[in-house]
Amino acid sequence: AQTVTQSQPEMSVQEAETVTLSCTYDTSENNYYLFWYKQPPSRQMILVIRQEAYKQQNATENRFSVNFQKAAKSFSLKISDSQLGDTAMYFCAFMKSSGNTPLVFGKGTRLSVIA
Amino acid sequence: DAGITQSPRHKVTETGTPVTLRCHQTENHRYMYWYRQDPGHGLRLIHYSYGVKDTDKGEVSDGYSVSRSKTEDFLLTLESATSSQTSVYFCAIGRGLETQYFGPGTRLLVL
Numbered sequence: 001a002q003t004v005t006q007s008q009p010e011m012s013v014q015e016a017e018t019v020t021l022s023c024t025y026d027t028s029e030n031n032y033y034l035f036w037y038k039q040p041p042s043r044q045m046i047l048v049i050r051q052e053a054y055k056q057q058n059a060t061e062n063r064f065s066v067n068f069q070k071a072a073k074s075f076s077l078k079i080s081d082s083q084l085g086d087t088a089m090y091f092c093a094f095m096k097s098s099g100n101t102p103l104v105f106g107k108g109t110r111l112s113v114i115a
Numbered sequence: 116d117a118g119i120t121q122s123p124r125h126k127v128t129e130t131g132t133p134v135t136l137r138c139h140q141t142e143n144h145r146y147m148y149w150y151r152q153d154p155g156h157g158l159r160l161i162h163y164s165y166g167v168k169d170t171d172k173g174e175v176s177d178g179y180s181v182s183r184s185k186t187e188d189f190l191l192t193l194e195s196a197t198s199s200q201t202s203v204y205f206c207a208i209g210r211g212l213e214t215q216y217f218g219p220g221t222r223l224l225v226l
Contacts, residue, residue, distance in 0.1 A: 100209035
């Protein structure tokens with residue numbers, strides 16, 4: 001069974017600064033997908049970024065980028081130029097590559113962006 | 116996401132009563148999922164569906180049943196609600212290549 005671990009329950013960052021959220025996972029699969037979801041106070045789950053394990057290039061989406069280390073089973077999220085609207089819970093999630101299989105989530109990291 | 120709705124959005128019920136939550140999609144996707152979110156646990160899978168009348172259990176399926184009689188609707192039923200089922204329930208759809216998008220959630224309180 002796959003497991004996802006987010007070791008930082010809470011983090012804070014000054015506005016305009018950069019912050020990195022950690023995620024490690026355990027799997028025996030060779031091909032899979034990794035995700036970061038954002039959950040603001042509205043509780044809506046919003047997809048931030050997606051990484052395919054067979055791609056060596058790290059995914060980026062505007063101010064969000066990942067550092068994917070397959071051998072170390074690590075998948076961290078970097079938020080650059082943090083904004084107040086980035087304040088949210090962030091969840092790391094894993095999906096096997098056999099096609100629309102259920103997600104396995106970490107317990108989340110609560111990020112506060114401070115003005 | 117505009118393509119996924121959940122109803123009701125909030126519900127208060129008493130222990131022992133049956134409760135049905137509805138997830139509706141307008142995009143004709145094959146895969147649908149029910150998760151629950153509890154403090155300290157992240158989101159955990161209850162049941163999922165890979166087609167009409169095709170469903171499978173997840174990690175926390177005890178006390179829950181599901182039905183999918185048409186593509187657009189995926190129903191989650193608590194046969195006899197317990198206080199441990201107080202939670203926020205999220206429906207998700209599998210859209211495109213291995214990516215899930217979530218509905219707005221239903222907050223359920225069982226007294």
